[in-house]
Amino acid sequence: MKILRTKKLVLHPVFRGGVATLLVTFVLLPVAAVRAEETATDAPVNSESLPELKTLDGHFPFEVPETLEQWESRAEQLRTRVAMATGLHPMLPRPPIKATIHSVVKRDGFQIEKVYFESLPGHFVTGLLFRPTGDSVARGLNSDGKRPGVLCPHGHGGRMMRNNADKMKQLIESGDEMYMESGSHPKLARCATLARMGCVSFIFDMVGYADSVQLSYEFAHRRHATRPEENVPAGSDPELFFSTPAEARLQSILGLQTYNALRSFDFLASLDEVDPDRLAVTGGSGGGTQTILLDALEPRIAASFPNGMVSTSMQGGCACENACLLRIGTGNVELAALMAPKPMGMTAADDWTIEMMSDGYPELKQLYGMMNHPDHVLCESLVQFKHNYNYVTRRIMYGWMNEHLNLGLETPVVETDFPAITDDEGAVWNDDHPAPTQRGPKHEQTVLGWWNNQSQQLLEDCLGLSATENGFDQTVRPALATLFDLPIPETSSVSVSYSDPIEHDSGATLVSGVVTDEARRREIPIRKWVSQSGDKASSGGTVLWVHSAADETTDTPEWSDAFSAQLRQSKAVIVIDIAAMPTDAPEGKQRTNPQPRRASAAFTYGYNRPLAATRCGDVLAVIAAFQDPPGGVSLVAPEGSAAYALPAAAIAGPFLADATIAVNGFRFADLQHQDDQHFVPGIVKYGDVDALAAWRAPYALTIQDSEEAEWPTTKAIYDARDASDQVQWQVNR
Incomplete structure (x- = not known):
């Protein structure tokens, strides 16, 4: 494929350092979008295979941070990881020994x-x-x-x-x-x-x-x-x-x-x-x-x-x-x-x-x-x-x-x-x-x-209707940040490469491309759609539309009524083609480490991020790539992508103007096996999709779900942030 141009995005230091600190203060600092010269490249659209899963016999070097301040921050994260991995976050009771x-x-x-x-x-x-x-x-x-x-x-x-x-x-x-x-x-x-x-x-x-x-x-x-x-x-x-x-x-x-x-x-x-x-x-x-x-x-x-x-x-x-x-x-x-x-x-x-x-x-x-x-x-x-x-x-x-x-x-x-x-x-x-x-x-x-x-008793002030802002922030937020530990790395940059534009029968312009996350060596295929009405519209912004790997209705989402309606009212719609990313696993599953005599999920998920966390990082890379102007894009995640779109929206925080996530009855608690493509160790303990939605507070969020669904943690935390008007529910029957 002939590539026409590459746009390089240099992220503001606040974004490069991860959004977790920013979300605690709820202050949006100014972010300067930097435009780069257009250059030609022949980079591949997507990797043909994934790197091998890491095993206990890999290489685990220790890279010492440059400063004590950096080490202290890293050490705090590691202690949370150890406590979570051992099931001791929060710490179980330790009464006097008899x-x-x-x-x-x-x-x-x-x-x-x-x-x-x-x-x-x-x-x-x-x-x-x-x-x-x-x-x-x-x-x-x-x-x-x-x-x-x-x-x-x-x-x-x-x-x-x-x-x-x-x-x-x-x-x-x-x-x-x-x-x-x-x-x-x-x-x-x-x-x-x-x-x-x-x-x-x-x-x-x-x-x-x-x-x-x-x-x-x-x-x-x-x-x-x-x-x-x-x-x-x-x-x-x-x-x-x-x-x-x-x-x-x-x-x-x-x-x-x-x-x-x-x-x-x-x-x-x-x-x-x-x-x-x-x-x-x-x-x-x-x-x-x-x-x-x-x-x-x-x-x-x-x-x-x-x-x-x-x-x-x-x-x-x-x-x-x-x-x-x-x-x-x-x-x-x-x-x-x-x-x-x-x-x-x-x-x-x-x-x-x-x-x-x-x-x-x-x-x-x-x-x-x-x-x-x-x-x-x-x-x-x-x-x-x-x-x-x-x-x-x-x-x-x-x-x-x-x-x-x-x-x-x-x-x-x-x-x-x-x-x-x-x-x-x-x-x-x-x-x-x-x-x-x-x-x-x-x-x-x-x-x-x-x-x-x-554990449930210890998490009473963190989850559900009784959740408090302090309880959630001190216990659940660090836990979720550990489960989905892929903010934009400090030294990372992302680039966008486009092919020749194609005039579609509908009158819209289609440009295929790839977002490259250099830090993770990941290439995420995208399709940019611009309609005649959308190109002239002044009110509609850029929408990032997740094409879910779990979407079994069509190979591409562009022919759905919802997508067509979105395109008509938007400046541009960027399709994040998660469905095109290789998984090297059976349909609906994620890769696991075959370990003779070691029948335990720990030998996969103890060394490798679950697929949902990796896909969350892919969505974050695309969000980062289209911060022009900062915070000027919206995320739309149709059915099948809630497992990674919800945490991506939470981590992105103010860098998304709003996010609409079609949960449609999905719950991690319903998954049958550890090799399910959406399985995330620990997520049920820390509140499932309800906690992930609460993690986005106080920023705009629309949840599409079944009529009978309850979201007590989301309601409690948005209310605690004085942002109850920023979360909405739509019933999908």
Whole structure:
């Protein structure tokens, strides 16, 4: 196709930085439209295929912002993302822990006690508590007689993982371990030595390990296939993990495990002898993943050692390490950076962390240097060892905790041997303390039902008729901005390329073209229609008309009566041809990552935006391209496009004169499966289409919907903004 001209739009800084900040103030700043010279180009109208979906084995670099102010803004967004992905935005209740502590097991310099408590009603967390005894008692005390507390997420293998004699001989020969007895329980060895150093340490069971018996290990960590009962509408009661309703509310095994970890931290911090100013966390492998998330969510953590998972490479292979939204546009190194400037140490090994010394650690050093604490981050190269939390790594961790928990011990801190812990000594449940009987799907229903009820209560002042402006802005607005996280990037620009004009039989002029969003490397096909009457009209502006990929009535919308009427009264109608964009997926579906042994939506939506968010970005790019004059265009979205047109209208805010969205009964809650083209993880939790419409307040919006539909959040927020006259409803029968 011969291309005649390209118009380049340079966006005003307010728009380039994203509209979210602008929408909070509701002040429209002047925007200068910049016209560019017309140039010839032979750019393709559309890409023939899409880039591959990102997987957990991709590359996740950490790009350090140029200023601390930029990092602080980025960090706030990331913390919201982590909280949402774990189902903890808003944070679930964390009342005082009522723990049962029983059955002392003694060793030289420390003792072990069995612990269990309910993290939520009916769901038990189990673990072992290590305290100093004998000569160790005098160590680590502050002037108030309190000592540090160190939480130890164990990682895969379980807290009671034991290496047999043959394995121990190999590990001792390779230098991984020092002692045949204590080294056989490497996860317990670090807890014991921390206790001997004067700390109280607590190691709790990951879901499905050791005494965590209510959901099985195979279910939580080795899931192979989807259960038929999981494929129910997104708005159904969230009775099962991995189901469409659970993902629509961001409820996951990772989220449950993170909440258990937070409650375990609460338990440790509540102990009378523990110093609230010297609380630390250290875990390896899957426990390293939990440590990263805890650092992001728990501000009381004073020092951290997330080992074996801070990497720009593989991000965590288990369902318990993945959740929808978690790593879209980010990765473990940047998430770990949320600990800055507090002390954080780790090692690099001959695994997915092997490149950390050149890719990841320098960026962490740069960030900590910007914060004037370059000595608060450490990555020690131990690439002579395979994936581990071995004796050598533990020795580095002991030194780190000694320094940053102010233990005052002689260095180096040396781990010494102790008789291995037997299975009976490590078991929490016994005849006097029987294990809970509720298990399996029934227990899933208990957990998810409580979770959903609590979330609904916490969102009472954010959604529905009782929604307040502050509640909506503080909780729901950041959530929606995270779900549809594609404002115009700060450094982006968009361009418009046109073909030769064609005189249509109707007397209108048709020009095909493409809008190029350079930042996203997306090309959105458009068709510009100008009628004779529209060209002469002074009252009608430019209308952006979404041709929905879900529109099954016609290949093009131009022959509908509604389109013809719109063209007659408008200066020009720009058809955004979403239907022509490639999806590389079956009709009505979106692409998913095929992951053997990983039947979870998290392995797609944890790394990739859902299709609705991508299409929202496409609409935003076209809105940006036709800001001439700024705010002088309107959006019309016929049936089939509400999933992405509503959030685009909200994000665009004052850059649309008005928006008319044909919802026509569409609700995310009605979607049957996570691979539906409109599915967006979390959207049901945060208010569905009603919240998306409220997000546009106070700007002009017309909603076309069925007669019986109610829009309580939209009405409440438009009213709170003193803009109830800016929203209208039209009934489509």
